Amino acid sequence: MAYRSAIPAGTGSYTNSQGVQIFREHIASFIQERDGHPAYPGDIFITNGASAGIQNCMTALIASDTDAIMVPIPQYPIYSALITLLGGRQVGYELDEDMGWAVSEKVLEKSYADATAKGLNVKALAVINPGNPTGQVLDREPLEVICKFCARHGIVVLSDEVYQRNVYVNNKKFISAKKVACETPGCEKLELVSFHSTSKGLIGECGRRGGYMEMHNICPDVHAQLYKLACSGLCSGVAGQIMTSLMVKPPLPGDLSYNLFVEEENAIFQSLGRRAAALVKGLNAIPGIKCQPAEGAMYAFPSIELPKKAIEAAKECGKTPDTFYCLSLLEETGICVVPASGFGQKKGRFGFRTTFLPPEDQLLEAIQGFAKHHQIFCERYTERKGHSNRGNKPLVLLPGPKERKIKFGCLPFLC
């Protein structure tokens, strides 16, 4: 591809604040081909990762302390963090764990009604598909429910689709919220912004800070304000812009690199699929741990049963029970996971988010670590007949930190 002619001033110059025109054309073609609906380069903003786009949209949406954004519970914490930063209000809509983290119209309507009854002005709803941290992949039907709900109440859909390439189960495929909006009667005027990133997928080029957002049905005045916001940061990094273009325009059959690219991509994809299944299976085999299938994304989000005494011990330290558990896991095994409380969860649920990015052999070892730790942790905090209460005094039963470092210390468990 003639990058030299696309950016004649070179990669060291500022670009248009929405990004280089030809790269936005590549993105629009990719979306159009994926969805079967028109997409326009003028509606694309290339951003420093998806985060920068999400931040700009939220900045434009939240204008007062009664402006609210609906977010799934559990959710990737960028949403809660930005809402707090911008002085808005978060309205959670709980996903149904037992139904594979499903979203229901009833829950959406109840959350909305409760929020408006409190005087909040619900401006937008964030949907993360495939889910982070929950790993579910949304079919057309739940997306229709979301789109119709938002159209009915005149609120904007923020569709976080950064894991769209990461769908591992055969009975599901990624459908964009925009495609569903375009094909659902009643959603003709639905305002929607979708986000994509070079940091995930099968390339995982996080350090390039590439990504984009696409505006759909966003009125020109709002578009102009978003452009002004983009201008205040001049432009996104050109390396990230190039990476975004490469992501949406991979090698084609006949290209020199095509065969190698497909081979490498398939190997990564299949390995991720195997790892997702192995991790979930391994976690579900541990008594007291329960995990929904990781259909997509890069995470498992199991729930854990904790002994009453562990919950009390956590309280004494001023930690949430799952933070207390995750610190013990880190201490005892060197495995680093993120407490579920950081993502939001149903009251009384405890759990953690872990990824399946480590190589397969290390992942299998880690599953053993999860199992061994869970058993020891529960024993430590369970009063047993004929035994004294061990209280919260730590008992290091696994190898010490130094020995463990060899086994687990360098695992690239992304948090």
Place this chain on the structure above:
Amino acid sequence: MAYRSAIPAGTGSYTNSQGVQIFREHIASFIQERDGHPAYPGDIFITNGASAGIQNCMTALIASDTDAIMVPIPQYPIYSALITLLGGRQVGYELDEDMGWAVSEKVLEKSYADATAKGLNVKALAVINPGNPTGQVLDREPLEVICKFCARHGIVVLSDEVYQRNVYVNNKKFISAKKVACETPGCEKLELVSFHSTSKGLIGECGRRGGYMEMHNICPDVHAQLYKLACSGLCSGVAGQIMTSLMVKPPLPGDLSYNLFVEEENAIFQSLGRRAAALVKGLNAIPGIKCQPAEGAMYAFPSIELPKKAIEAAKECGKTPDTFYCLSLLEETGICVVPASGFGQKKGRFGFRTTFLPPEDQLLEAIQGFAKHHQIFCERYTERKGHSNRGNKPLVLLPGPKERKIKFGCLPFLC
């Protein structure tokens, strides 16, 4: 330099949210060598250009609608834009044009007193050195005035030093605000953040989005909050981080690229110095245009005398007089400059900002364009004896747009 060992995960991975440790060590060494005072990698945040650092600091500073930031008038509009975005209040301190855009203690104190009398809580003061758009280079004395003023009132210095390599006059050299703070009695506890960028200097690598901010005397709690803000954007682009490291650690004598680097850098530096002097001289030779020396940065910021009828004509179109003038300049000559009203200026002053980045031959042509346009513009809006009032009806006296395009249309006048 062993970049492979500095970032073993490669350039495609997330880094520490403050930036790669070894690059921050390079930056700290550069600052320490430049200032003769200790600098620490832990105090450095590598950012997507200086803008991202400025935005994060302002976000941390402005917590309510009475929180105010003092900014020079004229100022680079990122400050006014961010203050508006974050819902704070701007308190201007006027620079004295006739004294070479000097800052005075009296003006600072008056601005501060007026602001506090209005109930504003002045949190920080921005200083831009070398000046944008004004091009002045601050000696030690005015920096001492600023540091003492801020120390006295317990407000943070935000020192925008992105043009520190761009000082063209022999009688001045760049001194950092931190150096002055370290060497001025009474400023031992002064809180200061300084900003640098890869987008300016002699490299002008804007598209890489490289830059850093250094915290000085910032308390650990605030540091932790700034780190949290940086984390919400994950990390700055690795290409920008590498460029920042290259900027602060240029080739050394004996390195293979040293001679070529020095030769190229000197040529750029000397040419910029010649262009700065030629532009200012050329502008001052035009009757009705007055311009202070461009000692540093990349801009001239002349004032223009406008006929009364031009001011009235501008009013009729709903434009500021200098916007009206700049649009005429663009229409008639193809030269694009920025109206001074966008930067803020004394009431009743009109002017524009122009850069001296175009190649020398094109710059000389542009100076002729400025002169010719100014004459025609003034004639158009001046009633003369024996002539009818030409009002605001445009008279295209210069070559038409098509012909002009050949001469001026492609001038890379950065705005």
